[in-house]
Amino acid sequence: MAVGVGLQPGWVAMSYFWLIEDDARLVGVSRLRPRLTPALEIQGGHIGYDVPPSVRRKGYGTQLLRLTLPKAREAGLSTVLLTVDSDNVGSIRIIEDNGGRLEFEGDVGSLGRPIRRYTIDVAP
Known part of the structure; x- marks a missing residue:
């Protein structure tokens, strides 16, 4: 996991996880931020993904988030925050699934x- 050595003020440590298909194609990337700034509590949250x-609408986003949630638990989190634009139907479904x-x-106001702000429990 990232430790965030030498970060500028307002930045946080972030770990990246890649989802690679059998043919070596990159089909998704997630980002885990174990600590949040006040700005990330409004927009960003603990986990982001692309x-x-x-390759959208093939289940990769749902799988990517599902695989990232245990990493959040390993980082010491019991609940994660995810934020999404209210019109991003695909991402809303991924989070709800x-x-x-x-x-x-x-x-x-600032955005x-x-x-939408969602939480997911990751504690065992």
Whole structure:
């Protein structure tokens, strides 16, 4: 796991995990941030992920988040926060399919667009 040596103020340590298909294609990347800044508590959360447009809607995002959740537990977290734009239907489904509980939906003044905040328990 990342330790965050020499980070600038306001930055946090972050670990990256790659999801690679059998043919060596990169089909997703997740980011785990065990510690959050006040800004990351609003937008970003503990886990973020990306799936290339060419392989979306094939279950890779759901699998990627499912595989990242135990890493959060290993990092000492019992609950993780995930944030998503309210119009990102695909990511909302990924989070909800992994047990995400909606904690908040609405505008966050500094962002200028509505977001959703979800939590997922990762404690054993």
